[in-house]
Amino acid sequence: AAFPRLERIACTLRVQDSVADQALSAVMLTRDGDSxxxxxxxxxxxxGVVDRVGGGDAFASGVLFGLWSGWVDQQALDFGLAAAGLKHSVPGDFNLFTADQVHAAMSDGGFDIRR
Structure with missing residues (x-):
């Protein structure tokens, strides 16, 4: 009610077993009328997480890319999560993976990083 023009909000959820071993999921809330x-x-x-820095930006940009591309919420959220996961495999602030590489990581039936 405080933000009547807000359509969506999305975030990642992290369970950290150790610095290098983590589980990352995501949720999106979308306003649909009054629900x-x-x-x-x-x-x-x-x-074997290399660097978390930039993972949130990779997630947000992946979700926004998906929504901008006209994908349904589930596709955009999955893409953003995969982009964030891939970013964790490289050092530095930037996600250097292409959309095709993110899709390849998603289509494996699992999350296996290949470089």
């Missing part, structure tokens, strides 16, 4: 639709992305398990 809220919750969309969840299943957790990806990250082992």
């Amino acid at each position: 809220i639709i919750e969309t969840h992305a299943e957790a990806i398990h990250l082992t």
Whole structure:
């Protein structure tokens, strides 16, 4: 009610077993009239995390890219989560993976990083 023009909000959820081993999932809340639709992305398990810095930006840009591309919420959320997961595998602030590489990581039936 405080933000009547707000359409969506999305965030990641992290379970950290150690610095290098983590599970990352995501949720999006979408306003639909007077109700809220919750969309969840299943957790990806990250082992051997190299660098978390930039993971949130990779997630946000992936979700925004998906929504801008006209994808449904689930597709955009899954893409953003995969982009964030891939970012955890490289050092530095920037996600250097292409959309095709993110899609390839998503289509494996699992989350296996290949470089």
